[in-house]
Amino acid sequence: MAEKLFLEVVTPQKAIVSEEAEIVVAPGSEGEFGALKGHTTFLTSLKTGPMRYKDATGKERVLFINGGFCEVLPDKVTVLAESAERRADIDVARAMEAKERAEQRIAQKQADIDLVRAEASLRRALYRLKIAETK
Amino acid sequence: MATLKEVQSKISSVKKTKQITSAMKMVATSRLRGAQNAMEAFKPYASKFAEVLGSIAGKSGEDASPLLVPREEVKKVAVLLCTSDRGLCGGFNINLIEKAEKLIQNELEGKEVSLVCFGKKGRDWAKKTPTPIDDAVIGVMGGRIEFNIASTSGQALIDSFLTGAVDEVYLIYSEFQSMATQVPTLKQILPIPSLSDMVEEEAEAPADGEFLPEHICEPSSDALLGEMLPKNVFIQIYDALLQTTTSEHAARMRAMENATKACEDMVEELQTIFNKTRQAGITADLMDIVGGAEALKG
Numbered sequence: 001m002a003e004k005l006f007l008e009v010v011t012p013q014k015a016i017v018s019e020e021a022e023i024v025v026a027p028g029s030e031g032e033f034g035a036l037k038g039h040t041t042f043l044t045s046l047k048t049g050p051m052r053y054k055d056a057t058g059k060e061r062v063l064f065i066n067g068g069f070c071e072v073l074p075d076k077v078t079v080l081a082e083s084a085e086r087r088a089d090i091d092v093a094r095a096m097e098a099k100e101r102a103e104q105r106i107a108q109k110q111a112d113i114d115l116v117r118a119e120a121s122l123r124r125a126l127y128r129l130k131i132a133e134t135k
Numbered sequence: 136m137a138t139l140k141e142v143q144s145k146i147s148s149v150k151k152t153k154q155i156t157s158a159m160k161m162v163a164t165s166r167l168r169g170a171q172n173a174m175e176a177f178k179p180y181a182s183k184f185a186e187v188l189g190s191i192a193g194k195s196g197e198d199a200s201p202l203l204v205p206r207e208e209v210k211k212v213a214v215l216l217c218t219s220d221r222g223l224c225g226g227f228n229i230n231l232i233e234k235a236e237k238l239i240q241n242e243l244e245g246k247e248v249s250l251v252c253f254g255k256k257g258r259d260w261a262k263k264t265p266t267p268i269d270d271a272v273i274g275v276m277g278g279r280i281e282f283n284i285a286s287t288s289g290q291a292l293i294d295s296f297l298t299g300a301v302d303e304v305y306l307i308y309s310e311f312q313s314m315a316t317q318v319p320t321l322k323q324i325l326p327i328p329s330l331s332d333m334v335e336e337e338a339e340a341p342a343d344g345e346f347l348p349e350h351i352c353e354p355s356s357d358a359l360l361g362e363m364l365p366k367n368v369f370i371q372i373y374d375a376l377l378q379t380t381t382s383e384h385a386a387r388m389r390a391m392e393n394a395t396k397a398c399e400d401m402v403e404e405l406q407t408i409f410n411k412t413r414q415a416g417i418t419a420d421l422m423d424i425v426g427g428a429e430a431l432k433g
Binding site for chain 1: 173176177179180181183187190191282283286351352354362363370373
């Protein structure tokens with residue numbers, strides 16, 4: 001059994017995760033990275049995407065992370081996300097709606113700013129759905 | 136002197152008012168709890184963010200981001216004014232508006248000022264002044280506030296700062312100090328006050344003497360800082376919105392409590408008048424009867 005590190009995921013709305021984990025895998029802006037206990041101190045921005053970790057009982061858990069930062073210390077990982085949800089908390093219906101809305105907007109091809117926002121929203125929706133589907 | 140019936144209807148109308156004010160007080164109390172919880176829930180995020188920001192800010196120069204650079208000549212200023220959507224909360228909105236008025240008249244005299252209003256009361260006031268309104272956000276104050284509201288308008292302000300449409304941005308909000316005191320507060324959010332000050336001010340979170348290790352940064356620390364600084368602006372705006380909402384409910388709770396008490400006093404006073412009037416009526420009737428009996432005897 002590997003040694004554990006402490007994982008915290010906080011958003012402006014609430015703290016999502018605060019527990020021990022064996023390994024944490026997060027979507028860094030320069031690529032996905034994994035952290036075990038004893039990792040060197042490390043700070044990175046995060047992309048939208050799935051974050052996985054193994055909790056104290058060895059069970060793998062998946063979260064949806066939308067942007068933010070991650071600070072890795074030898075015995076602690078802190079994720080500051082703009083929004084984050086555990087897999088069970090993902091609102092599939094809402095994500096479906098968001099996906100359709102975003103697809104429509106992209107199809108209409110309005111001004112550039114809208115396109116960027118629609119793409120970001122589509123990306124969020126797709127990741128949410130993908131994470132919700134995995135068992 | 137008022138008739139019995141008049142006094143009675145007055146009493147029942149004051150009692151009804153009291154029912155309304157005490158119900159509003161209870162609603163404000165429960166909303167206040169919700170708002171305070173939201174504030175508490177936001178604290179870990181804000182303090183952790185400040186801690187991380189502090190640890191990389193120390194490594195970067197003052198010119199790491201254009202958001203840090205003060206303009207040589209300040210011509211246009213944006214003021215973000217947080218108020219509530221609803222009234223009946225005592226002097227809460229008036230205090231905030233006065234703060235804005237003074238700022239515009241004194242410190243910002245001769246500069247082009249535009250307003251961004253959060254809350255209906257502030258917008259209604261701004262409509263009556265010659266100051267143009269850039270943006271108004273109605274319908275979010277007082278309820279559950281989403282972070283993206285702060286980041287949307289924060290981004291808009293940052294964009295207009297970067298394009299030179301505004302040279303300085305101020306924030307006026309109500310700081311929630313306790314249930315009894317809420318203080319209208321002014322804060323400069325853009326350009327971001329110098330990093331070293333900010334680090335000192337915000338790095339209270341880590342315990343004394345705790346050593347923040349050097350981080351490996353990905354992308355570079357300057358790039359990270361460039362990404363974190365706008366977010367720091369959003370955090371400040373969000374914090375201001377949360378505090379204003381909490382203050383609003385606390386102020387309304389107090390106002391309604393006072394109103395309920397005033398109603399109680401009034402009912403008591405009216406009841407005395409009612410009793411006196413009733414007694415006077417009885418005395419007059421008795422006098423009549425006694426007078427009549429005496430006359431019959433005679």
